[in-house]
Amino acid sequence: xxxxxxxxxxxxxxxxxxxxxxxxxxxxxxxxxxxxxxxxxxxxxxxxxxxxxxxxxxxxxxxxxxxxxxxxxxxxxxxxxxxxxxxxxxxxxxxxxxxxxxxxxxxxxxxxxxxxxxxxxxxxxxxxxxxxxxxxxxxxxxxxxxxxxxxxxxxxxxxxxxxxxxxxxxxxxxxxxxxxxxxxxxxxxxxxxxxxxxxxxxxxxxxxxxxxxxxxxxxxxxxxxxxxxxxxxxxxxxxxxxxxxxxxxxxxxxxxxxxxxxxxxxxxxxxxxxxx
Amino acid sequence: xxxxxxxxxxxxxxxxxxxxxxxxxxxxxxxxxxxxxxxxxxxxxxxxxxxxxxxxxxxxxxxxxxxxxxxxxxxxxxxxxxxxxxxxxxxxxxxxxxxxxxxxxxxxxxxxxxxxxxxxxxxxxxxxxxxxxxxxxxxxxxxxxxxxxxxxxxxxxxxxxxxxxxxxxxxxxxxxxxxxxxxxxxxxxxxxxxxxxxxxxxxxxxxxxxxxxxxxxxxxxxxxxxxxxxxxxxxxxxxxxxxxxxxxxxxxxxxxxxxxxxxxxxxxxxxxxxxxxxxxxxxxxxxxxxxxxxxxxxxxxxxxxxxxxxxxxxxxxxxxxxxxxxxxxxxxxxxxx
Numbered sequence: 001x002x003x004x005x006x007x008x009x010x011x012x013x014x015x016x017x018x019x020x021x022x023x024x025x026x027x028x029x030x031x032x033x034x035x036x037x038x039x040x041x042x043x044x045x046x047x048x049x050x051x052x053x054x055x056x057x058x059x060x061x062x063x064x065x066x067x068x069x070x071x072x073x074x075x076x077x078x079x080x081x082x083x084x085x086x087x088x089x090x091x092x093x094x095x096x097x098x099x100x101x102x103x104x105x106x107x108x109x110x111x112x113x114x115x116x117x118x119x120x121x122x123x124x125x126x127x128x129x130x131x132x133x134x135x136x137x138x139x140x141x142x143x144x145x146x147x148x149x150x151x152x153x154x155x156x157x158x159x160x161x162x163x164x165x166x167x168x169x170x171x172x173x174x175x176x177x178x179x180x181x182x183x184x185x186x187x188x189x190x191x192x193x194x195x196x197x198x199x200x201x202x203x204x205x206x207x208x209x210x211x212x213x214x215x216x217x218x219x220x221x222x223x224x225x226x227x228x229x230x231x232x233x234x235x236x237x238x239x240x241x242x243x244x245x246x247x248x249x250x251x252x253x254x255x256x257x258x259x260x261x262x263x264x265x266x267x268x269x270x271x272x273x274x275x276x
Numbered sequence: 277x278x279x280x281x282x283x284x285x286x287x288x289x290x291x292x293x294x295x296x297x298x299x300x301x302x303x304x305x306x307x308x309x310x311x312x313x314x315x316x317x318x319x320x321x322x323x324x325x326x327x328x329x330x331x332x333x334x335x336x337x338x339x340x341x342x343x344x345x346x347x348x349x350x351x352x353x354x355x356x357x358x359x360x361x362x363x364x365x366x367x368x369x370x371x372x373x374x375x376x377x378x379x380x381x382x383x384x385x386x387x388x389x390x391x392x393x394x395x396x397x398x399x400x401x402x403x404x405x406x407x408x409x410x411x412x413x414x415x416x417x418x419x420x421x422x423x424x425x426x427x428x429x430x431x432x433x434x435x436x437x438x439x440x441x442x443x444x445x446x447x448x449x450x451x452x453x454x455x456x457x458x459x460x461x462x463x464x465x466x467x468x469x470x471x472x473x474x475x476x477x478x479x480x481x482x483x484x485x486x487x488x489x490x491x492x493x494x495x496x497x498x499x500x501x502x503x504x505x506x507x508x509x510x511x512x513x514x515x516x517x518x519x520x521x522x523x524x525x526x527x528x529x530x531x532x533x534x535x536x537x538x539x540x541x542x543x544x545x546x547x548x549x550x551x552x553x554x555x556x557x558x559x560x561x562x563x564x565x566x567x568x569x570x571x572x573x574x575x576x577x578x579x580x581x582x583x584x585x586x587x588x589x590x591x592x593x594x595x596x597x598x599x600x601x602x603x604x605x606x607x608x609x610x611x612x613x
Contacts, residue, residue: 029598030413030414030592030598030600030602030603031413031414034598035598036506036597036598036599037506037597038506039505039506057596057597061508062506161307162307165307165308165309167330167339167511167515167540168339168511168515168539168540169510169511169512169514169515169542170510170511170545171508171510171511171512171596173510174508174509174510174596175508175510175596187546187547192526192528195528196524196526196539197340197526197528197537197539198339198340198539198540199340202340223596226596227508227510227512227596229309229329229512229515229516229594230308230309230329230330231308231309232308
């Protein structure tokens with residue numbers, strides 16, 4: 001049985017038993033190479049689920065849809081290890097309870113989707129620990145290395161150029177499972193903290209504020225860069241922050257659901273006295 | 277016999293236009309995106325694109341533009357106006373769907389008042405459109421009553437020659453005729469055949485869709501929630517749409533000095549209809565998606581007798597979650613049967 005068939009029957013079973021009220025997965029898209037998020041609530045519809053190498057979107061953010069988890073019922077969702085990390089962070093940030101999440105874990109290896117054993121996010125801690133180790137050894141992105149070699153003036157003008165294309169559609173924010181603020185800082189206009197205009201200053205402000213906000217929280221799923229209609233390499237900013245946090249604090253976001261947010265927690269015995 | 281413009285003469289054309297004081301713009305692929313930009317030489321154009329990622333509307337309705345500035349001093353108050361003052365331009369190589377979009381928005385921007393920001397630029401530009409000999413999986417102009425060689429909104433229509441060496445030239449408006457005068461010496465009489473236009477399949481029955489949308493019974497239909505469940509509420513579809521025209525007025529500055537700007541805005545955003553009281557008449561994403569569809573195929577057509585969609589397909593092509601006008605209208609078409 002193909003992995004797709006296995007997961008379809010698992011989804012069917014979960015819905016039929018009433019273990020979950022919904023399965024969030026991937027379905028066929030407009031073209032043969034496209035996949036789109038779908039929401040299955042009836043076992044009869046489970047055959048619409050697709051699982052293959054084209055399933056790249058991190059679906060975790062859909063769990064935060066207003067009211068979805070309010071009835072304490074469970075939802076199953078197709079997740080890669082980075083998707084599982086997302087759930088851990090959302091739990092640590094009190095946005096959901098992991099008891100309500102059934103994981104349909106998978107991983108894309110080249111052209112194939114591979115099954116990952118486990119049902120609850122905690123079942124994936126071994127895989128995530130492995131990923132952390134690998135991430136530490138992973139060399140920086142080629143463009144990132146070039147950026148490191150630039151002077152700060154050159155680097156600033158690189159980003160100014162990239163951000164000049166930004167049309168302020170906020171697809172990066174909408175696609176990011178970590179952007180769960182009910183009211184984003186850019187939508188606050190009393191006072192207007194961030195310029196909403198899509199000019200040089202407004203674009204820099206927006207993209208940098210978002211990058212800072214994701215430091216120590218981004219799981220590098222790539223939703224933002226994929227969503228950006230003008231192809232700004234947003235992931236480069238977030239990857240850089242990930243490396244910073246990994247080196248400085250040995251912190252890999254989403255290791256488990258009890259992991260404290262690195263930039264929103266402190267210890268009383270912290271050697272930095274300014275904290276208390 | 278008809279007038280032929282050979283591709284080899286294009287750069288010479290551009291020089292002649294520039295001599296007349298006109299800028300030349302066209303489709304360019306630059307820095308990982310494509311849109312319309314100023315060019316000097318024909319080689320800078322990317323005429324092989326089915327469609328640029330960004331639309332023609334940016335030339336007339338930029339994503340942000342200053343309207344006026346103010347400064348309040350001890351002695352006097354000063355204000356400054358920013359009406360567009362760019363030189364006239366030739367837009368070479370627009371696509372019929374984009375050009376049609378500009379004609380549709382002309383109605384809107386000349387409805388309750390004449391939008392000088394739009395029309396100063398529109399009046400000073402000539403759109404030379406190239407008919408499409410290729411389409412992609414997202415093109416749907418034929419479903420919207422247009423075609424890969426529609427003349428709507430264009431001043432000149434070029435039909436690609438079968439040989440690939442140039443275009444047959446069709447003058448459509450007096451403005452187009454005037455723009456062709458300076459390059460008349462480069463237009464050759466010929467009878468070379470044009471390449472067949474792209475075959476864009478019919479995807480839905482537009483009339484059935486607009487009838488369904490016009491029925492008040494369907495306004496609260498479950499359909500809206502189901503069709504838009506995966507919508508993430510970004511502005512991609514609206515900002516890359518040739519006809520979406522909503523804007524927001526923003527003041528930047530303080531009590532003493534500042535600038536008022538006109539910025540793109542999108543009905544996809546939660547904030548779009550948020551009242552000061554906190555009440556939001558379009559509280560859910562499905563209500564917002566319904567608004568986008570209703571605006572295009574019901575409200576706009578009620579007012580201006582034309583739908584505000586040209587079938588360019590960008591909404592689906594660029595949607596992060598593979599939604600778009602196409603899927604929605606296809607689904608409504610099916611509901612009818």
